[in-house]
Amino acid sequence: MNDAETAGTARDSLQLGRLGDLVGFRLRRIQTHFGRDFGTAMVGQGLRSGMMSTLALISANPGISQSEAAKAVLLDKSAAVLIVNELERRGFARRVPAEGDRRRHALFTTPEGEAFLTMLLDHLSVIEDRVLSRLTGEELRVLNRLLDRMYEICLALE
Amino acid sequence: MNDAETAGTARDSLQLGRLGDLVGFRLRRIQTHFGRDFGTAMVGQGLRSGMMSTLALISANPGISQSEAAKAVLLDKSAAVLIVNELERRGFARRVPAEGDRRRHALFTTPEGEAFLTMLLDHLSVIEDRVLSRLTGEELRVLNRLLDRMYEICLALE
DNA sequence: TATTGTTATACTCTATAACTATA
DNA sequence: TATAGTTATAGAGTATAACAATA
Numbered sequence: 001m002n003d004a005e006t007a008g009t010a011r012d013s014l015q016l017g018r019l020g021d022l023v024g025f026r027l028r029r030i031q032t033h034f035g036r037d038f039g040t041a042m043v044g045q046g047l048r049s050g051m052m053s054t055l056a057l058i059s060a061n062p063g064i065s066q067s068e069a070a071k072a073v074l075l076d077k078s079a080a081v082l083i084v085n086e087l088e089r090r091g092f093a094r095r096v097p098a099e100g101d102r103r104r105h106a107l108f109t110t111p112e113g114e115a116f117l118t119m120l121l122d123h124l125s126v127i128e129d130r131v132l133s134r135l136t137g138e139e140l141r142v143l144n145r146l147l148d149r150m151y152e153i154c155l156a157l158e
Numbered sequence: 159m160n161d162a163e164t165a166g167t168a169r170d171s172l173q174l175g176r177l178g179d180l181v182g183f184r185l186r187r188i189q190t191h192f193g194r195d196f197g198t199a200m201v202g203q204g205l206r207s208g209m210m211s212t213l214a215l216i217s218a219n220p221g222i223s224q225s226e227a228a229k230a231v232l233l234d235k236s237a238a239v240l241i242v243n244e245l246e247r248r249g250f251a252r253r254v255p256a257e258g259d260r261r262r263h264a265l266f267t268t269p270e271g272e273a274f275l276t277m278l279l280d281h282l283s284v285i286e287d288r289v290l291s292r293l294t295g296e297e298l299r300v301l302n303r304l305l306d307r308m309y310e311i312c313l314a315l316e
Numbered sequence: 317t318a319t320t321g322t323t324a325t326a327c328t329c330t331a332t333a334a335c336t337a338t339a
Numbered sequence: 340t341a342t343a344g345t346t347a348t349a350g351a352g353t354a355t356a357a358c359a360a361t362a
Contacts, residue, residue: 048351049352128182326353329351
């Protein structure tokens with residue numbers, strides 16, 4: 001039990017209050033945990049945030065432009081420049097002049113990039129599975145379906 | 159249909175590839191949408207990120223210490239100092255010397271803080287409801303239950 | 317006129333380290 | 340020795356604005 005009258009006394013349990021009504025808060029605190037685990041796991045890999053998702057997006061959509069990639073990972077196009085610079089510098093992706101539109105760069109992964117991406121995704125899967133393996137397969141399907149629905153609704157509202 | 163052979167051509171739909179297997183990615187993109195909506199809605203309110211959750215936590219746990227609050231909202235104690243400074247400067251919260259431990263500050267909201275918090279939470283609810291109202295009540299309950307389970311598992315793994 | 321990519325830049329968020337006063 | 344709070348600071352992440360080349 002917690003005695004709110006005793007100012008500053010250490011308490012055994014915290015109340016979330018109205019914060020607990022917000023789905024956004026629930027999303028954020030889980031994601032913070034995932035992100036920290038990933039960050040500490042990737043120390044020394046020189047990994048920029050957004051680099052992995054951009055690389056994965058290029059891998060799944062060969063020839064995609066920077067602007068398209070930026071939009072898909074919810075970044076500004078100027079941020080995408082820095083990320084693609086880094087991907088190119090490390091030999092994980094290439095910029096190729098786009099056919100038919102000389103403003104565009106078509107983006108492609110390299111074999112090294114694919115190998116790096118596989119390593120990253122495997123690492124992330126292990127981290128996520130520490131949590132997700134405690135859910136049943138059916139719970140996981142329901143969760144993913146609900147999250148996808150929510151994202152589609154977000155897009156439709158724009 | 160998308161023709162991956164035509165480098166740099168605008169495409170009608172994007173593939174997520176292996177990125178779509180990650181729950182963390184799904185969480186992040188929804189949360190980014192929620193966060194942006196909130197950010198644009200709060201322009202001019204001078205709202206720091208973390209300020210609302212800290213204020214809500216103080217409201218729900220009167221007399222909580224800074225370190226406890228920081229831990230609950232997943233921030234470093236040094237970050238909490240800045241947030242509480244701002245809350246105090248704007249008259250939304252007070253630091254009170256804790257009874258029995260002169261190192262601690264017990265934190266309390268002011269009536270102005272409560273009013274501000276109510277306004278913020280109402281605003282956030284409206285934003286979330288634009289998305290969540292498309293889910294059934296049962297779906298929403300399932301979602302919240304799964305997210306809570308996941309967070310508890312995260313905590314248990316630490 | 318609008319768009320792609322780029323640069324420069326500034327701001328926010330967060331963590332680390334060192335310090336103080338207390339315990 | 341350890342903890343609560345503080346300060347200073349540095350890094351990462353992101354957005355904005357202005358620009359060149361092209362559409």
